[in-house]
Amino acid sequence: xxxxxxxxNRVSRPGPSGNQGGLAVALAEALRESRGLWVGWSGDVTxxxxxxxxxxxDDGVRTATIDLEExxxxxxxxxxxxxxxxxxxxxxxxxxxxxxxxxGGYNRVNRRFAECISPLIESDDVVWIxxxxxxxxxxxxxxxxxxxxxGYFLHIPWPPTRLLVSLPHHANxxxxxxxxxxxxxxxxxxxxxxRHYVERELGGTVDGDRVTLGDRTIEAIACPIGVNARHxxxxxxxxxxxxxxxxxxxxxxDRALIVGVDRLDYSKGLEERFNGYARFLKDHPEHHRHVxxxxxxxxxxxxxxxxxxxxxxLDALAxxxxxxYSDVDWTPIRYVNHGYPRDRLAGIYRAARVGLVTPLRDxxxxxxxxxxxxxxxxxxxxxxxxxxxxAAMQLTxxxxxxxxxxxxxxxxxxxxxxxxxxxxxxxxxxxxxxVEQQDIGWWRRRFTSRLNGEDAPVGKDEFSATET
Ligand SMILES: O=P(O)(O)OC[C@H]1O[C@H](O[C@H]2O[C@H](CO)[C@@H](O)[C@H](O)[C@H]2O)[C@H](O)[C@@H](O)[C@@H]1O
Ligand SMILES: O=c1ccn([C@@H]2O[C@H](COP(=O)(O)OP(=O)(O)O)[C@@H](O)[C@H]2O)c(=O)[nH]1
Numbered sequence: 499x500x501x502x503x504x505x506x507n508r509v510s511r512p513g514p515s516g517n518q519g520g521l522a523v524a525l526a527e528a529l530r531e532s533r534g535l536w537v538g539w540s541g542d543v544t545x546x547x548x549x550x551x552x553x554x555x556d557d558g559v560r561t562a563t564i565d566l567e568e569x570x571x572x573x574x575x576x577x578x579x580x581x582x583x584x585x586x587x588x589x590x591x592x593x594x595x596x597x598x599x600x601x602g603g604y605n606r607v608n609r610r611f612a613e614c615i616s617p618l619i620e621s622d623d624v625v626w627i628x629x630x631x632x633x634x635x636x637x638x639x640x641x642x643x644x645x646x647x648x649g650y651f652l653h654i655p656w657p658p659t660r661l662l663v664s665l666p667h668h669a670n671x672x673x674x675x676x677x678x679x680x681x682x683x684x685x686x687x688x689x690x691x692x693r694h695y696v697e698r699e700l701g702g703t704v705d706g707d708r709v710t711l712g713d714r715t716i717e718a719i720a721c722p723i724g725v726n727a728r729h730x731x732x733x734x735x736x737x738x739x740x741x742x743x744x745x746x747x748x749x750x751x752d753r754a755l756i757v758g759v760d761r762l763d764y765s766k767g768l769e770e771r772f773n774g775y776a777r778f779l780k781d782h783p784e785h786h787r788h789v790x791x792x793x794x795x796x797x798x799x800x801x802x803x804x805x806x807x808x809x810x811x812l813d814a815l816a817x818x819x820x821x822x823y824s825d826v827d828w829t830p831i832r833y834v835n836h837g838y839p840r841d842r843l844a845g846i847y848r849a850a851r852v853g854l855v856t857p858l859r860d861x862x863x864x865x866x867x868x869x870x871x872x873x874x875x876x877x878x879x880x881x882x883x884x885x886x887x888x889a890a891m892q893l894t895x896x897x898x899x900x901x902x903x904x905x906x907x908x909x910x911x912x913x914x915x916x917x918x919x920x921x922x923x924x925x926x927x928x929x930x931x932x933v934e935q936q937d938i939g940w941w942r943r944r945f946t947s948r949l950n951g952e953d954a955p956v957g958k959d960e961f962s963a964t965e966t
Contacts, residue, residue, distance in 0.1 A: 499531065500532065500624045501535070501624070502529060502535075502624050502626060503535050503618070504525050505536075505628065506538050507632065508538055509536050509537070512559050524939055524941070525942065526558075537561070538561075540564060543566060543567065544567060546567065548565075550565070551564055564611065570606065570607045573599050573604065573607075574600075574607035576801045577599065577603055579630060579631045581593075581600060581802055581804075582596060582600055582601075586662070586664065587630060587655055588654065588860075589661060591664050594665075596665070601666070608632060609638055619644055624648075625639065626650075629653045633674060634671065636650055647679050647949055647951065648677065648679055648949075649678055649945065650678045650681045651681070651682040651721070652681070653862070654684075655684070655685075655860075656688035656689070656695075659691065663699065673700065675716070676716055677714075679717065679951075680719065680949050681716060681718050683718070684721075684722050685891045686720045688888075717948060719948060721945050722888060722891065722936060723862050724867060724939075725867040725868050725938055727938075730840075730844055730868050733844035734845065734848045736841050736845075739872075740845065741845065743846075747849055753790050754790075754851040756775070756789060756852040757849075757850035757852070757853055757854065758794065758856075759795075759846070760793075760794070760855075761798035762808065762812070764805070764808045764858075765857055765858055765860060767857050768795060769808065769811055770856065770907075771793070771854060771856045771901070772815045772816060773815070774856070774903075774904045775831070775908075776823075777904035777908040778907065779823050779830060780908075785912075791854070792832040792834065793833050795834065796835065796836055797809060843872075844868070844872045848874060848879075850869070851914070852880050852881075852882060852911060853869035853879060853882065855884065856884045857884050857887050858901055860884070860886065861888050863883075867893070870893065871933050875923070879914075880897060880917050880925070881896040881897070881929065882910045883899070884900075885898050885899065885901075892932045893933075894928075896925070897914060
């Protein structure tokens with residue numbers, strides 16, 4: 499078995515069980531099996547970049563991390579990654595900032611990674627690079643002599659061609675993807691946009707999964723990421739989750755809980771969600787005092803102006819809605835700006851009659867799948883899901899809505915609260931089948947089997963956009 503080298507901006511070292519993301523758990527399994535290595539930014543800042551690598555081994559998983567300079571973090575992470583590519587790839591060209599310093603810093607940091615990582619890679623290793631922070635890294639590793647198999651997975655949407663062409667030097671960036679052997683997208687829609695760009699802008703050709711540009715042919719596939727469904731189902735009845743569930747139910751008394759759990763990010767549609775909920779309160783006075791929206795929203799990317807702005811907007815909006823509708827013994831929105839460990843989240847999900855997942859655009863959205871996995875099969879809650887989340891391609895039995903429409907959101911909340919048990923069970927069962935079959939392990943195996951040059955697995959668990 500070839501050694502797997504995973505490279506991503508964030509590296510997660512194994513920690514207490516239940517508190518690690520599904521991605522970290524799935525990659526850890528593959529890294530353990532192949533005695534591989536996970537490489538990325540340490541999250542720390544150093545005065546002068548030395549290229550020194552910090553090696554660790556936890557629970558059989560080896561990691562290698564690199565410190566960056568403050569200017570690197572400003573231009574690469576806060577700059578090109580999160581002020582330029584993130585908004586553009588989430589269809590927000592109004593928020594995208596195009597600055598030469600950002601692009602320069604992004605390329606410099608990718609080169610720094612390439613320089614540090616190249617000596618660690620052996621010719622028969624298999625390399626898997628993740629996400630928009632590191633698009634050109636594969637090309638830079640090739641330039642330094644790596645000739646082995648290399649894959650890339652994009653966790654966020656791929657924008658339509660007409661938006662992508664607003665990025666200065668877009669063609670140079672996209673061409674670097676042809677250094678990989680396999681590239682993966684979360685959905686057929688993002689894959690289709692990528693193919694369209696290659697044909698229209700670069701003059702490349704598409705033949706099924708194969709995309710050719712000049713003398714390079716790569717495989718481009720849709721490979722939706724999943725969650726650790728079994729873990730969430732078990733976690734939902736763990737001691738931590740039960741304690742959280744009990745605490746929530748006691749504080750709610752008999753009120754129905756609607757829950758949202760999102761990083762505080764403009765792409766998650768929180769402003770539109772609060773407005774949709776306010777519309778529901780206006781349309782349905784009969785629900786007053788009988789329902790509570792709990793929105794968990796840990797702050798994210800706090801050095802970026804658009805994130806500071808959305809936080810201020812939401813503070814004001816939650817205050818305004820609560821001011822308008824609260825009573826001395828009822829607050830319609832509980833707005834919480836800190837995160838919870840996953841085991842406790844499982845209890846929160848299970849206590850909620852409605853999961854409200856309404857991003858304006860999202861690569862996948864794991865919260866939607868976790869909410870489904872954590873439900874009580876005998877008495878499951880209802881998922882309200884944005885049509886514009888990658889997860890909507892698989893979770894077609896959710897109540898799918900347009901998050902920009904407060905009326906649709908209001909109607910969906912009303913319908914979810916009134917939904918009879920048999921319909922809730924039927925919808926949940928269909929969603930749970932998908933979440934269980936196409937879980938995080940399925941995603942990892944599907945991608946790495948392509949990367950290893952094996953034929954894609956065929957059969958009932960093979961992904962197709964229309965199958966689920
Ligand atoms: O690392 P941060 O800047 O704190 O951001 C957290 C992660 O956000 C993005 O997540 C994406 O990947 C998820 C898993 O595939 C997907 O479900 C979600 O829709 C995406 O937004 C980002 O792509 C990650 O790199 C970040 O670590
Ligand atoms: O308080 C929190 C809020 C979120 N999450 C986790 O953060 C991830 C968010 O992933 P998602 O794909 O929904 O969105 P992203 O933040 O990656 O864009 C999920 O696994 C959540 O369980 C968490 O552990 N604690």
